[in-house]
Amino acid sequence: MAKVQNDEKGGSRVYFRVIEPEKRLPSVTTIVDMLPKKFLARWNANMAAxxxxxxxxxxxxxxxRDREGAKRWVAGAAWRYTTDRGKIGSKAHDLFERMMRGQSVxxxxxxxxxxxxxxxxxxxxxxxVLVRAEDVAWSDTHRYAGSFDAWLMVRxxxxxxxxxxxxxDGDNPLSVWVNVIADWKTSKSVWPSVALQMAAYAFAxxxxxxxxxxxxxxxFDGAVVLHITPEGWSFIPVYHAELLSALAWFLHLRETMDWERxxxxxxxGKPLASSSKGLVTGTERRG
Structure with a gap:
């Protein structure tokens, strides 16, 4: 039995057991962030503008008064927005867990x-029906870990x-209970990449x-995403076949992270020739 902790440095979250602090696994969300997000550059620019x-x-x-300070203020518009939204999202996640557990809010x-x-x-x-919430999904096989929002049973x-x-309500006598990994999303939109995240949890x-x-x-029989905003909510499935397919793509991203790191x-290799030194001979290399 060994408790798991997580740490964030340089924008990348890692998980580790307290008895093996040197063995650090990248988080599922950090791996999913390896996906190119070309739209972010334009979004950041629009927020600043x-x-x-x-x-x-x-x-x-x-x-x-302070040109550099003004530049940092404008350049940081998108970061401040995502930070504020992240704080609201964290509070909402905590609220959802307490409500699922029947606790007073x-x-x-x-x-x-x-x-x-x-x-x-x-x-x-x-x-x-809540089975578990906010536990860690851990993969020694593929070297990643992450906290999932909930394991639910849905009829x-x-x-x-x-x-x-x-x-x-079980009105149909042929209805069944399915086990699903669930994720709460409080962002403006839900992106298909959430399937990668859910697959990583489900197949840990x-x-x-x-x-x-x-x-x-x-x-698991599949996964579900609850997209919830102040204006409404939607309950979106990720069926088992798509979840299995998403796992393969997630593992490609895991390998991409190994390349990056x-x-x-x-x-x-070292240059064989350069403008300042000309040709590097074999004798020079051995020396």
């Missing part, structure tokens, strides 16, 4: 209260094409709870 245009007079006064900040209402409606409509009718129809070797107790990862270091 909007801030500058919306506060042009204030920005001019700031630049007159008390009075909430006005920014969080809409999430409570939407999540309460989700639970009333879908009637999920569905399985159609001939393999898709599901929710049947929370084992689950480790906060006390360090390990158990084999069960076989290790492979490229030795990829290029």
């Amino acid at each position: 909007d801030l500058a245009l919306d506060s042009i007079d204030y920005l001019q006064r700031m630049a007159d 008390g009075r909430l900040h006005p920014d969080i209260e809409p999430y409570r209402r939407q999540f309460a409606e989700f639970m009333a409509v879908v009637k999920p 569905v009718t399985i159609l001939p094409d393999g898709t599901w129809v929710l049947d929370p 070797d084992k689950i480790i709870d906060p006390e360090g107790t390990e158990s084999p990862m069960p076989i 290790e492979g490229q270091r030795k990829a290029l």
Whole structure:
């Protein structure tokens, strides 16, 4: 039994057992972030441009006093936005776990209260059964780890094409309970890359709870994503076949991370010739 901790340095999160702090596994989300995100450059630029245009007079006064400070303020627009959204998302995740466990949530900040209402409606409509929450999925086989939001049981009718129809009250005698890895998303949109994240959790070797107790990862029937905003929610499935396919792509990204961290270091040899030294002879190399 060994507790698992995580740490973040340089924007990359790693997981490790307290008895083996030197054995650090990259987080699932860090690996998924290896995907190219070309849209981010334009989004960052637009965030900076909007801030500058919306506060042009204030920005001019700031630049007159401290040009470098004004530049950092504008350049940091996207970072501050994602940081603020991340804080709200973390509070919402904590709220969802407590609600799933039937715990009292008390009075909430006005920014969080809409999430409570939407999540309460989700639970009333879908009637999920919580099995586990916020445990660590750990893979020695492929060297990664990550905390998943929830393992749920959901009652569905399985159609001939393999898709599901929710049947929370068991009205259809053919309906069954399915085990699913669940992820809560509070962002504006849900991207297909979430399937990579869910596949990594579902096909990890084992689950480790906060006390360090390990158990084999069960076989999941699929995954679900709850996209929840202050305005509404949607419950999106990732069926087993797509989850299995996503695992293969995730493992490609895991190998790409190895290249980024290790492979490229030795990829290029020393120059055989250069403009300042000309040809490097064999005698010079041996010397």
